[in-house]
Amino acid sequence: MSLKWISLLLLLQLNCYFSSGSCRKVLVWPVEYSHWINMKTILDELVMRGHEVTVLISSASIFIDPNTQSSIKFEIFPTFLTKDDFKYIFKHLLDKWTYLAKDSFWTYFSTVQSIVWEYSDIVMTSCKDLVSNKKLMTKLHESRFDIVLADAVGPCGELLADILQIPLVYSLRFSPGFSLEKYGGKLPLPPSYVPVIMSELGDQMTFMERVKNMMYVLYFDFWFQTFNEKKWNQFYSEVLGRPTTLFETIGKADMWLIRNYWDFEFPHPLLPNFEFVGGLHCKPAKPLPMVLWRYHGKKPDTLGPNTRLYKWIPQNDLLGHPKTKAFITHGGANGIYEAIYHGIPMVGIPLFADQPDNIAHMMAKGAAVRLDFNKMSTTDLLNALKQVINNPSYKQNAMRLSTIQHDQPMKPLDRAVFWIEFVMRHKGAKHLRPAAHDLTWYQYHSLDVIGFLLACVAAALFVITKCCLFCCQKFPIAGKKEKRE
Amino acid sequence: MSLKWISLLLLLQLNCYFSSGSCRKVLVWPVEYSHWINMKTILDELVMRGHEVTVLISSASIFIDPNTQSSIKFEIFPTFLTKDDFKYIFKHLLDKWTYLAKDSFWTYFSTVQSIVWEYSDIVMTSCKDLVSNKKLMTKLHESRFDIVLADAVGPCGELLADILQIPLVYSLRFSPGFSLEKYGGKLPLPPSYVPVIMSELGDQMTFMERVKNMMYVLYFDFWFQTFNEKKWNQFYSEVLGRPTTLFETIGKADMWLIRNYWDFEFPHPLLPNFEFVGGLHCKPAKPLPMVLWRYHGKKPDTLGPNTRLYKWIPQNDLLGHPKTKAFITHGGANGIYEAIYHGIPMVGIPLFADQPDNIAHMMAKGAAVRLDFNKMSTTDLLNALKQVINNPSYKQNAMRLSTIQHDQPMKPLDRAVFWIEFVMRHKGAKHLRPAAHDLTWYQYHSLDVIGFLLACVAAALFVITKCCLFCCQKFPIAGKKEKRE
Numbered sequence: 009m010s011l012k013w014i015s016l017l018l019l020l021q022l023n024c025y026f027s028s029g030s031c032r033k034v035l036v037w038p039v040e041y042s043h044w045i046n047m048k049t050i051l052d053e054l055v056m057r058g059h060e061v062t063v064l065i066s067s068a069s070i071f072i073d074p075n076t077q078s079s080i081k082f083e084i085f086p087t088f089l090t091k092d093d094f095k096y097i098f099k100h101l102l103d104k105w106t107y108l109a110k111d112s113f114w115t116y117f118s119t120v121q122s123i124v125w126e127y128s129d130i131v132m133t134s135c136k137d138l139v140s141n142k143k144l145m146t147k148l149h150e151s152r153f154d155i156v157l158a159d160a161v162g163p164c165g166e167l168l169a170d171i172l173q174i175p176l177v178y179s180l181r182f183s184p185g186f187s188l189e190k191y192g193g194k195l196p197l198p199p200s201y202v203p204v205i206m207s208e209l210g211d212q213m214t215f216m217e218r219v220k221n222m223m224y225v226l227y228f229d230f231w232f233q234t235f236n237e238k239k240w241n242q243f244y245s246e247v248l249g250r251p252t253t254l255f256e257t258i259g260k261a262d263m264w265l266i267r268n269y270w271d272f273e274f275p276h277p278l279l280p281n282f283e284f285v286g287g288l289h290c291k292p293a294k295p296l297p298m299v300l301w302r303y304h305g306k307k308p309d310t311l312g313p314n315t316r317l318y319k320w321i322p323q324n325d326l327l328g329h330p331k332t333k334a335f336i337t338h339g340g341a342n343g344i345y346e347a348i349y350h351g352i353p354m355v356g357i358p359l360f361a362d363q364p365d366n367i368a369h370m371m372a373k374g375a376a377v378r379l380d381f382n383k384m385s386t387t388d389l390l391n392a393l394k395q396v397i398n399n400p401s402y403k404q405n406a407m408r409l410s411t412i413q414h415d416q417p418m419k420p421l422d423r424a425v426f427w428i429e430f431v432m433r434h435k436g437a438k439h440l441r442p443a444a445h446d447l448t449w450y451q452y453h454s455l456d457v458i459g460f461l462l463a464c465v466a467a468a469l470f471v472i473t474k475c476c477l478f479c480c481q482k483f484p485i486a487g488k489k490e491k492r493e
Numbered sequence: 494m495s496l497k498w499i500s501l502l503l504l505l506q507l508n509c510y511f512s513s514g515s516c517r518k519v520l521v522w523p524v525e526y527s528h529w530i531n532m533k534t535i536l537d538e539l540v541m542r543g544h545e546v547t548v549l550i551s552s553a554s555i556f557i558d559p560n561t562q563s564s565i566k567f568e569i570f571p572t573f574l575t576k577d578d579f580k581y582i583f584k585h586l587l588d589k590w591t592y593l594a595k596d597s598f599w600t601y602f603s604t605v606q607s608i609v610w611e612y613s614d615i616v617m618t619s620c621k622d623l624v625s626n627k628k629l630m631t632k633l634h635e636s637r638f639d640i641v642l643a644d645a646v647g648p649c650g651e652l653l654a655d656i657l658q659i660p661l662v663y664s665l666r667f668s669p670g671f672s673l674e675k676y677g678g679k680l681p682l683p684p685s686y687v688p689v690i691m692s693e694l695g696d697q698m699t700f701m702e703r704v705k706n707m708m709y710v711l712y713f714d715f716w717f718q719t720f721n722e723k724k725w726n727q728f729y730s731e732v733l734g735r736p737t738t739l740f741e742t743i744g745k746a747d748m749w750l751i752r753n754y755w756d757f758e759f760p761h762p763l764l765p766n767f768e769f770v771g772g773l774h775c776k777p778a779k780p781l782p783m784v785l786w787r788y789h790g791k792k793p794d795t796l797g798p799n800t801r802l803y804k805w806i807p808q809n810d811l812l813g814h815p816k817t818k819a820f821i822t823h824g825g826a827n828g829i830y831e832a833i834y835h836g837i838p839m840v841g842i843p844l845f846a847d848q849p850d851n852i853a854h855m856m857a858k859g860a861a862v863r864l865d866f867n868k869m870s871t872t873d874l875l876n877a878l879k880q881v882i883n884n885p886s887y888k889q890n891a892m893r894l895s896t897i898q899h900d901q902p903m904k905p906l907d908r909a910v911f912w913i914e915f916v917m918r919h920k921g922a923k924h925l926r927p928a929a930h931d932l933t934w935y936q937y938h939s940l941d942v943i944g945f946l947l948a949c950v951a952a953a954l955f956v957i958t959k960c961c962l963f964c965c966q967k968f969p970i971a972g973k974k975e976k977r978e
Contacts, residue, residue, distance in 0.1 A: 212928055213928075219945060274928065276927060279760065415919070418903055
């Protein structure tokens with residue numbers, strides 16, 4: 009072993025020694041694609057600080073490649089889907105959402121619901137394959153992990169934490185209609201000034217926009233379900249051997265690390281166990297040689313000499329290049345955060361999920377122009393680019409957001425890792441958990457108290473009225489009697 | 494000038510250079526007594542980082558002594574009250590509150606209201622004397638301050654910031670019924686699990702306690718006023734030359750630094766521009782020689798040989814002494830934070846203001862026993878002391894709170910100073926300000942939207958009913974006709 013490696017290992021040990029007193033064991037329930045990119049940044053930092061990180065993936069996992077992650081352990085459990093099945097289903101679902109017209113509210117959201125339910129079914133299959141794998145579950149029990157770190161949009165992490173009786177920390181960008189945050193985490197989000205996610209509204213709403221937001225909230229609260237809750241409730245109750253629900257199990261999370269910050273999100277209430285860590289994956293750019301273009305297919309004949317094609321380029325480094333003028337993006341949260349970090353104005357062509365909303369936020373903050381993927385022409389794209397490049401307000405606003413992102417008391421990644429380590433050190437963070445979790449929905453909204461007080465008022469009014477009537481009946485007669493006497 | 498002093502000055506300059514790029518000018522509107530102790534910790538740190546701090550005090554100020562604060566500038570403006578008047582009024586008000594029996598809710602709170610209104614009148618007099626002092630106001634204008642830092646319970650800071658057109662940061666422990674936080678800051682505090690301050694309730698409430706909390710909330714919202722708002726609204730409107738209110742002016746604050754943390758407070762929602770910085774004045778204890786007793790009068794004959802009397806002792810150092818077993822306290826927030834910091838269980842004998850509530854919080858967290866100042870006997874005190882010393886749970890709970898206080902991502906004082914410097918650097922923090930400030934109370938609660946939607950539903954039902962009736966009237970006849978034909 010070379011001296012360099014010995015020094016590095018020593019450094020890792022020292023890091024662990026200084027950061028938390030002792031190194032701990034982290035069990036991870038991840039979500040594929042861009043979610044994994046973000047989660048991996050946290051995991052790499054945890055490994056850097058000397059913790060032992062174990063990631064659970066199914067044998068059908070496609071994006072999370074154990075072979076490229078030498079410092080992270082993987083537990084691969086068998087599932088009946090093949091990698092090709094999984095890839096095909098995912099592509100099919102994302103394509104369906106991307107080409108879905110938003111002309112009709114009901115058609116759009118009922119299709120979105122069917123898409124997320126299909127996704128939810130795949131996750132449930134994986135989860136069942138995991139928890140019914142007795143050998144692996146025994147191994148996990150015996151490994152005595154300190155924490156489960158889970159991406160909240162792929163349920164199962166909370167079930168694992170409950171089975172293993174260890175604390176739980178979530179990483180989350182959003183859930184449709186904020187259902188997980190509201191009903192799992194008890195986050196209060198007043199519909200009057202907090203535009204619900206997927207509504208594409210800003211926080212400065214007109215009366216009719218507030219009406220629209222309220223209808224979205226009602227729709228998400230009473231109709232749209234991110235997950236087929238009935239199925240999940242039944243599954244969790246069976247596994248845990250007691251009647252429970254998905255949201256009750258989710259509500260046990262010690263900390264929610266939300267991949268968002270106030271440069272991206274509109275100001276709204278938070279709870280003590282919600283921490284905003286948006287942009288934790290962003291870092292200063294490494295130098296690039298020239299302008300670049302990532303492209304797979306045959307080189308188009310019309311391509312100008314100032315455009316070069318590459319099969320893959322590091323997006324963060326490109327956005328951080330001093331000559332980068334604008335960012336054409338599908339509006340994924342990771343990419344938007346890289347653009348914010350480097351202060352680059354955007355042309356957004358959102359496809360699905362939170363992407364339309366993300367671009368709407370950037371538009372409201374004056375840092376982006378939006379195009380419709382299903383309707384745009386080349387002229388639209390050219391005009392949009394000209395607009396964000398030539399109108400200085402877009403650059404100014406992007407730079408303002410960049411300043412907000414950089415000027416924080418603590419870097420988002422450090423904050424995320426601090427809270428994960430805190431939960432491990434103290435075996436939870438009960439002092440941050442609001443008592444709202446112990447209330448039913450009608451208790452939470454004080455409906456029982458209001459009902460009781462109204463009943464008291466009604467009873468008092470009834471008694472007073474009766475007394476008055478009684479007095480009116482008695483005393484006039486007494487008066488008359490007196491007169492007669 | 495000695496080398497030591499030159500080094501110190503150089504260090505101050507370098508501190509400023511590293512912390513914020515350039516040093517800035519802070520204008521302070523303080524509140525007397527314990528509030529000043531806390532504020533001064535922040536000011537000393539700001540001075541240490543090379544900022545120029547100017548404190549506004551009236552000529553009647555008693556506790557804030559310019560002669561002992563060499564590094565802070567003072568602007569003393571004349572007021573018609575003398576120091577003796579001021580001292581007498583304050584003592585009279587605090588005595589009145591201390592000996593006020595809480596047997597009757599209405600008598601208690603109407604007296605408390607009269608006390609805070611009397612206090613409010615004194616503050617208003619000072620404020621009028623300040624803003625009508627043309628010479629001083631011109632000087633303040635010309636001094637081009639970067640920020641007003643104000644204790645929110647003594648209004649005037651927000652008026653100053655508005656007149657000088659500069660950002661505003663508040664320091665605040667609490668306002669009665671959370672009125673400033675709720676109506677000035679738009680902080681949502683659901684009555685179902687957030688016990689209102691001065692109710693002495695915990696966050697794990699029974700049904701009847703939730704009823705009690707709701708009644709307190711209704712009382713504070715509709716009856717009790719921290720300040721005589723009508724007077725203040727009129728005063729602010731006159732000075733600013735436009736119709737405005739106290740709460741509207743307060744609502745312009747860029748940041749609220751709340752002297753609280755989750756070891757002391759029960760978890761509840763926060764807003765992005767609310768930062769908890771409780772215990773920022775706490776610091777490691779310096780060594781003490783032996784057990785001590787602070788006492789002014791004649792030495793009692795019955796005093797044991799193991800008790801020594803001193804005229805003044807540093808409370809923080811005493812609480813941090815390894816032999817300190819318990820803390821007998823009136824329950825002021827500063828003292829409680831020092832006890833939490835050093836992990837010392839408490840015997841609380843609350844007198845007035847938030848003190849009964851503070852002790853109630855410490856009792857709910859298992860770190861204190863409470864005695865009634867107006868009813869306690871020497872035996873009660875002895876028993877209470879025995880209880881917190883001999884029952885290990887009190888020490889364990891106090892140590893748990895201490896761990897929470899120490900194990901934060903950033904020290905409270907650093908966090909407080911970070912946000913003050915942030916607001917100065919960026920001339921505000923608009924990105925943290927919720928859009929709730931732009932809504933009326935009925936818009937905030939979505940009452941207009943709910944009304945509109947109900948009207949739509951009613952109209953739809955009316956049309957459908959009319960259609961049905963029309964159909965019933967028409968088609969049976971048509972059916973009969975058909976039958977006949």
